[in-house]
Amino acid sequence: MTKALDGEILDRLYDTVAARKGADPEESYTAKLFSKGTRKIAQKVGEEGVETVIAALAEGPENVASESADLLYHLLVLWADRGVKPEHVWEILAKREGISGIAEKASRSES
Numbered sequence: 001m002t003k004a005l006d007g008e009i010l011d012r013l014y015d016t017v018a019a020r021k022g023a024d025p026e027e028s029y030t031a032k033l034f035s036k037g038t039r040k041i042a043q044k045v046g047e048e049g050v051e052t053v054i055a056a057l058a059e060g061p062e063n064v065a066s067e068s069a070d071l072l073y074h075l076l077v078l079w080a081d082r083g084v085k086p087e088h089v090w091e092i093l094a095k096r097e098g099i100s101g102i103a104e105k106a107s108r109s110e111s
């Protein structure tokens with residue numbers, strides 16, 4: 001996979017997005033989202049999630065991929081808005097590696 005297509009793009013995109021804080025909303029869509037606040041950003045994440053679901057149920061893989069990209073971008077804007085660093089999320093995912101979701105759910109219902 002090329003550099004542009006691997007997972008590192010999420011880290012780079014996060015840096016780009018975070019650097020848009022305080023930028024001109026007329027020049028940057030990300031800055032426009034930040035200026036509208038958390039509620040609007042969270043709403044966009046919800047909308048893009050729904051659009052991804054619709055694409056999955058009614059459209060082809062190309063559209064699912066495109067809607068997923070919109071969702072990931074808006075999720076990164078939400079992380080930057082709420083002070084969540086990607087490394088934190090990667091750490092959580094890394095800790096879960098090798099733990100079956102079914103076993104994890106069973107351990108929660110036992111406690």
Ligand SMILES: N=c1c2ncn([C@@H]3O[C@H](COP(=O)(O)OP(=O)(O)OP(=O)(O)O)[C@@H](O)[C@H]3O)c2ncn1[C@@H]1O[C@H](COP(=O)(O)O)[C@@H](O)[C@H]1O
Nearest residue numbers: 013016017020027028029030031032044047069070073074
């Ligand atoms: N990856 C993205 C990206 N994905 C989607 N979008 C934008 O997300 C918007 C989603 O479209 P919608 O129709 O849902 O949104 P809308 O109608 O404009 O907004 P609302 O009316 O819902 O408020 C479009 O304007 C897309 O261009 C993105 N905008 C920016 N980026 C990245 O962020 C970087 C910085 O962008 P700027 O902040 O605009 O400089 C870019 O170089 C890209 O790498």
